[in-house]
Amino acid sequence: MRACAMFCSNLQVPKFGVQSPSLRLASLRRTLTTTTALSKSPSKSFRSIQYSDAQATILNFGILKDLVKIFVLDLETTGLCRRIGHVTEIAVRDLQGGKNSCFQTLVNPQQNVPNSSIHGIPTNMVTHSDVPRMVELIPILLEYIRSRQGPGVQVLFAAHNARRFDVPFLIKEFSSCSFEIPPDWLFLDTLALSHELRKLYGPKVPPKISLEGLSEFYKITREGPKHRAMADVNLLTSILPNMTSDLNLGVADLLQRSFKASVCSITMKKKKK
Numbered sequence: 001m002r003a004c005a006m007f008c009s010n011l012q013v014p015k016f017g018v019q020s021p022s023l024r025l026a027s028l029r030r031t032l033t034t035t036t037a038l039s040k041s042p043s044k045s046f047r048s049i050q051y052s053d054a055q056a057t058i059l060n061f062g063i064l065k066d067l068v069k070i071f072v073l074d075l076e077t078t079g080l081c082r083r084i085g086h087v088t089e090i091a092v093r094d095l096q097g098g099k100n101s102c103f104q105t106l107v108n109p110q111q112n113v114p115n116s117s118i119h120g121i122p123t124n125m126v127t128h129s130d131v132p133r134m135v136e137l138i139p140i141l142l143e144y145i146r147s148r149q150g151p152g153v154q155v156l157f158a159a160h161n162a163r164r165f166d167v168p169f170l171i172k173e174f175s176s177c178s179f180e181i182p183p184d185w186l187f188l189d190t191l192a193l194s195h196e197l198r199k200l201y202g203p204k205v206p207p208k209i210s211l212e213g214l215s216e217f218y219k220i221t222r223e224g225p226k227h228r229a230m231a232d233v234n235l236l237t238s239i240l241p242n243m244t245s246d247l248n249l250g251v252a253d254l255l256q257r258s259f260k261a262s263v264c265s266i267t268m269k270k271k272k273k
Contacts, residue, residue, distance in 0.1 A: 049105040049140065056097035057237055060250035063133060068097045068251055069149050072240070073117050074232040075166050076119045082172045087134060088113055088121050090141070091229035092157075093237055094148050097191040103144050104230040108133045119227035136176040144184070155185045156251075157256055160211055160236055162189040167264045186258040193243050193257070200246065209234050215272040217240045 060067065076089035094101040106121065108131045116122040125131075132140070149155055159166040166208035167187050174181050196211035206213035211232060215222055220238045224231025244254070 004069055046132045051100040052102040053099050054093060054097045054101045057095040058241055059244060061249050062252060064251050068154045068156055070156045070158060072233045072237050073157045073166060075169055076121060076227060076229050077169055078113050079115055082169050086111060087128055087173055089229040091233040093233045101187050106131045107137055120225060134173045138174060138177055138179050151193060156188055157185060158188040158190055158240060161191045162187045163264065167261055171261055172254060181261040182202045186260060188258045194246055197243060213238050
């Protein structure tokens with residue numbers, strides 16, 4: 001309940017005041033411009049962008065059911081070093097399921113892909129006009145998340161090794177394209193949950209707590225190739241309810257364990273120094 005109170009107290013409620021006619025008109029123009037821009041999303045011009053349906057994933061939302069939207073996220077990249085690497089694939093799945101609850105696309109990194117042996121994404125697969133560059137993809141991704149978020153709803157992205165890999169890469173890519181990660185996006189690192197799981201079960205949980213290790217522990221069969229974004233997203237989607245059940249965690253507990261991108265940004269700046 002304490003976590004719920006902390007979360008609810010941080011929700012931003014829009015404040016409406018009296019505006020002059022000129023200010024109201026300017027605001028209306030900005031709104032119309034934004035709406036028009038979103039309605040003319042270029043996503044249909046990129047064949048690599050795919051939307052698909054999925055069933056809902058059962059988690060213990062409690063009183064936060066209508067206040068939190070949880071997505072599972074995965075990235076594939078040209079390497080482990082974010083300073084010289086770029087995203088080659090991204091997948092997102094809305095755990096509430098429904099129509100178009102899954103989003104996936106290849107991403108043109110505008111460079112060679114030296115690690116295609118790991119994820120099976122060669123250079124010629126991503127460096128053509130049907131695949132968006134990150135600067136073209138970010139507005140589409142932002143629109144997609146907003147379309148499923150709803151007003152006043154907190155967004156929580158779950159990713160395995162989010163703190164050291166996915167989020168730093170997202171920060172770097174957004175920054176390089178002159179975008180900022182929205183302040184209402186929170187991130188949950190399921191690798192940290194895996195460490196909690198190992199404390200609970202000891203050596204029964206594999207010491208190298210990868211998605212593959214967790215899938216073996218929970219006897220979950222992977223669908224799709226290793227190290228492809230949507231296949232990894234679907235695998236983590238199957239693993240997450242088992243982890244939260246074993247650790248007796250509700251969504252309020254996941255929020256307590258979450259972090260903002262700004263926390264990673266500070267850490268990244270300190271490492272540069």
